[in-house]
Amino acid sequence: MSTPLLERLRAALAREYEVERQLGAGGMGAVFLARDVRLQRHVAIKILRPEFATATAAERFLREARVLASLKHPNVVPVHSAGEADGLFYYVMEYVEGVTLEERLERGPLTDAEVVGLGRDLLEALETAHAHGVIHRDIKPSNVFLVEGQGLLADFGLAKSLDEESPPLTEPGLRLGTPAYMPPEQFGGEATERTDLYAVGMSLYEALTGRRWSIATPSEEVDWSDVPRRLAVVLKKALAWSPDKRWESASEFRVALERAARSPLARRLTWAGAAVVVMALAGLAGFWAIRAGESTAATVSDLAMLPIHVVGPRSETIDSVGLALVVIQKLKLLPDVRVVPTSVSFPWWSRVTEGGGVAPERAAAEELGARYAAGATVIVEEDGVSVQLDVYDATGALRPEGGPFALDRPDLASLSDSIVRRLQTVLLGAELQDIPRLTPDPQALTWYALGERAFERGAWTPALQYYERAVARDSTFIQAWWHLANVHRWLPDRGPYPADFGRLFELYGSSLGPLDSMLLVAQLAPAGPERLRTYRRAHELYAQDDFAAFLLGEELFNRGPLWGESLARAADALDEAVAVRSSWVPAYIHLIWANIRLGRAEEARRVLDAMPPISASLEEGWTYPRELFEHAFVERFDPEEAVARLEMLMAHPVFGSPEWMLPLSRWVGAFDLPHTQVRVGRLVLDRVPVRSLRAGGHTALGLGFVRLGQADSAFAHFDSAAAAFGTPEAQVEALEWRLLPSSLGLPLATVDQRTAARARLEEIVGTAERRAVWALAMDSYARGDTTAGRRLAEQLALLAPADPGDGLERFLQAVDEAARDDYRAALSTSQGLLALQVSTVQLLGGSTPTARLGDPFARSVLHLKRGDWYAAIGDLEAADREWTWYEAVDVEGFPAAEPAQAGEIDWALGTYGRFRRGMAAFERGDFDAACRHLTRVVELWSDADGSHAALLGAARPRAGQACGGLGI
Numbered sequence: 023m024s025t026p027l028l029e030r031l032r033a034a035l036a037r038e039y040e041v042e043r044q045l046g047a048g049g050m051g052a053v054f055l056a057r058d059v060r061l062q063r064h065v066a067i068k069i070l071r072p073e074f075a076t077a078t079a080a081e082r083f084l085r086e087a088r089v090l091a092s093l094k095h096p097n098v099v100p101v102h103s104a105g106e107a108d109g110l111f112y113y114v115m116e117y118v119e120g121v122t123l124e125e126r127l128e129r130g131p132l133t134d135a136e137v138v139g140l141g142r143d144l145l146e147a148l149e150t151a152h153a154h155g156v157i158h159r160d161i162k163p164s165n166v167f168l169v170e171g172q173g174l175l176a177d178f179g180l181a182k183s184l185d186e187e188s189p190p191l192t193e194p195g196l197r198l199g200t201p202a203y204m205p206p207e208q209f210g211g212e213a214t215e216r217t218d219l220y221a222v223g224m225s226l227y228e229a230l231t232g233r234r235w236s237i238a239t240p241s242e243e244v245d246w247s248d249v250p251r252r253l254a255v256v257l258k259k260a261l262a263w264s265p266d267k268r269w270e271s272a273s274e275f276r277v278a279l280e281r282a283a284r285s286p287l288a289r290r291l292t293w294a295g296a297a298v299v300v301m302a303l304a305g306l307a308g309f310w311a312i313r314a315g316e317s318t319a320a321t322v323s324d325l326a327m328l329p330i331h332v333v334g335p336r337s338e339t340i341d342s343v344g345l346a347l348v349v350i351q352k353l354k355l356l357p358d359v360r361v362v363p364t365s366v367s368f369p370w371w372s373r374v375t376e377g378g379g380v381a382p383e384r385a386a387a388e389e390l391g392a393r394y395a396a397g398a399t400v401i402v403e404e405d406g407v408s409v410q411l412d413v414y415d416a417t418g419a420l421r422p423e424g425g426p427f428a429l430d431r432p433d434l435a436s437l438s439d440s441i442v443r444r445l446q447t448v449l450l451g452a453e454l455q456d457i458p459r460l461t462p463d464p465q466a467l468t469w470y471a472l473g474e475r476a477f478e479r480g481a482w483t484p485a486l487q488y489y490e491r492a493v494a495r496d497s498t499f500i501q502a503w504w505h506l507a508n509v510h511r512w513l514p515d516r517g518p519y520p521a522d523f524g525r526l527f528e529l530y531g532s533s534l535g536p537l538d539s540m541l542l543v544a545q546l547a548p549a550g551p552e553r554l555r556t557y558r559r560a561h562e563l564y565a566q567d568d569f570a571a572f573l574l575g576e577e578l579f580n581r582g583p584l585w586g587e588s589l590a591r592a593a594d595a596l597d598e599a600v601a602v603r604s605s606w607v608p609a610y611i612h613l614i615w616a617n618i619r620l621g622r623a624e625e626a627r628r629v630l631d632a633m634p635p636i637s638a639s640l641e642e643g644w645t646y647p648r649e650l651f652e653h654a655f656v657e658r659f660d661p662e663e664a665v666a667r668l669e670m671l672m673a674h675p676v677f678g679s680p681e682w683m684l685p686l687s688r689w690v691g692a693f694d695l696p697h698t699q700v701r702v703g704r705l706v707l708d709r710v711p712v713r714s715l716r717a718g719g720h721t722a723l724g725l726g727f728v729r730l731g732q733a734d735s736a737f738a739h740f741d742s743a744a745a746a747f748g749t750p751e752a753q754v755e756a757l758e759w760r761l762l763p764s765s766l767g768l769p770l771a772t773v774d775q776r777t778a779a780r781a782r783l784e785e786i787v788g789t790a791e792r793r794a795v796w797a798l799a800m801d802s803y804a805r806g807d808t809t810a811g812r813r814l815a816e817q818l819a820l821l822a823p824a825d826p827g828d829g830l831e832r833f834l835q836a837v838d839e840a841a842r843d844d845y846r847a848a849l850s851t852s853q854g855l856l857a858l859q860v861s862t863v864q865l866l867g868g869s870t871p872t873a874r875l876g877d878p879f880a881r882s883v884l885h886l887k888r889g890d891w892y893a894a895i896g897d898l899e900a901a902d903r904e905w906t907w908y909e910a911v912d913v914e915g916f917p918a919a920e921p922a923q924a925g926e927i928d929w930a931l932g933t934y935g936r937f938r939r940g941m942a943a944f945e946r947g948d949f950d951a952a953c954r955h956l957t958r959v960v961e962l963w964s965d966a967d968g969s970h971a972a973l974l975g976a977a978r979p980r981a982g983q984a985c986g987g988l989g990i
Contacts, residue, residue, distance in 0.1 A: 898945060
């Protein structure tokens, strides 16, 4: 039935949406079903009812939309847009159908397995919400929806931000939550993350028993008779009266719940019900869970796919490896199916069948850690195809679901569908009506299979070409788009990514399998803890998947140190990737690189010797030659041989060319090899006549000399670079080297040099003025002149940033708080700046962030300052995590003829970062770490200027003591 409000909304949104009907109303909101005119799909539109649309309510409503939009996670139903039309405040979200837990419980309790699965879904949702600083505060069965076997958490209308500077989402005086489902402390107005965990415990108890939990019942009188003991132990801790005695985090609760499950979890929950939009009328954050396994640390896969043999008169029409890869991709789309990667199963098969012995199909499942193993022989005749599919279980028994079958159409799509149809009967116990489809276009599937084969061997250029052909045939082919994106980012000379991948995922991501969804969501998520959590979760659930292990290791390698994750953790993850797949070059490259930087000579040599040949890959788009890593190893561990080896490398017609040598002079800083950086920088100046390109060589020399503690040489080259670049930004950067390191305790410049730099920075106007003012303010605070610092902060606020939200004013606010000895406030204020520190993203295109720190020095200064503030409050371990930042490899492309990027400044200041870590480690009694860091500092500063004498004088004796008197 039409209502005035419905008609008003229809008129207001007519150009974009066809509003069909009202789904429900409650509190201050109403929800409507609509169809997106352009995309031809249903959406749900929530509005703030006009009678409640005060200014405060409107702001709270839009904040609710922002909260939901910020929770980008596999378990979150996306909010597409928000706005105001004809006085109606609204936001648009995905329309999902399901039944509430409250409605489902009218039919009786859930099974143990269903409850564990539901708990996992809700707690994964809360992990993301809490990581974003959002507490739900109203978790109850009516706000939990069950959709296609998944638990979705809804109604963030009462959510509270943990950011104390943000106003609450609810008005003072309103009842916060539903009394029957409110944890004890919430009645007094207190709510923390553990409040949400208590509420989840209440809902799970009710789901198991059919009885509502009551906080009024004394703990000794609670009826646990219907709850298995293993689950009761977990829930009792979640339902402890005191928050301090509950699980510390949603993650800890989730892991405990999963471990408590005695038997494997149900593969899919069997909830069903009438169509209900998945939302609460006061707000929505629908969560779809990626149910990817039976336990947190899965070690058993469902299927090991053995090689498929294609024979017969027309065997050339079917690529055997491509067929196997397509079969595996389709199987991965099935619910909760894990497949041993071909990078594991195929080499195993080659190894055990070497010499022409009896093929050990019957042992394959057990040997490869799978429930089943399958292989096939395909005979391609002129008039059709015959297939013999053999499936063995872990005992070696042949399964009846395989057997021979025939097809009239000898094409990749039909063959893979037929094989998958039989395998799914084995894996799931039933045959699904619809076979998962990667693409409806057979030719697109063929191109994709060829791309997968090239991708498997690390041949990026052919892989890129095949994937491009696949998406040209089928623009909705999300798997091809995703692998195209990954190949594209490993070929930095390809230019901008040709699509907005975030939008592609929004439109077509539902056709991805669980693992691919998790990995893609991680890549699209903002860099930081959320992305790392998603990668870790994927690696936990799919321990045998080499790509999941590699992406985790790669992220830890590139950006983990920016979040306090040491490079050693990246090496551990990459080691696992290499162990799973012994033939994939990218994992070896990163692992060798990490071990060289960590000073692990034996590990680096072992991996370098084991790495497959990569010389041929240069023609296929591979970026890093083996010779570079051989030189890096020698430079790091046998420096006497380094000069001769570098001369050999530079004599190579490719590596010694200006096109390769110039970026090498900059990129080698990422290897912690400043001597090589200086040598190659000098070669650039000797061999490159173009002035603008020589500026890149001067920059490389300046960066290398900073790392070696040779400030005067560094300043001379930074000045030459600034003159050659001829831009105000380059001029400011050269002057910042005189001021900012000194403000951090690294005395590169003399008093006279700093005075001259201040005078020149005060003259800077135009595009670089904001950077100049910020640098002057930082210098003023470091000198104790807070009056000047505050005046400059006010001046900075009047200068519009080139990029929105560059964080420099907030940075000065934190520095001012520290100047008042309020270090905790400084840490809190600067915490939000960490979200602006990343220079690169995993996928290019529309997902590229626009906000970042407004000065390339700001990231290094931020971490060194935050480390100081943690040290000031006595937390040296937190200080060490901040001072780990320089281990990151976070730069855009391959710097060459441009001023230094933030990542390069990180590396240049890395010796000082090591010094701070080593001194703090010595102070807290961690002598292994002190020895490791301070020994390297003494090595790098062995020829430092006199300005470093005091620091070196402090480092040298402590290094000797920490290392046990090794004569350092």
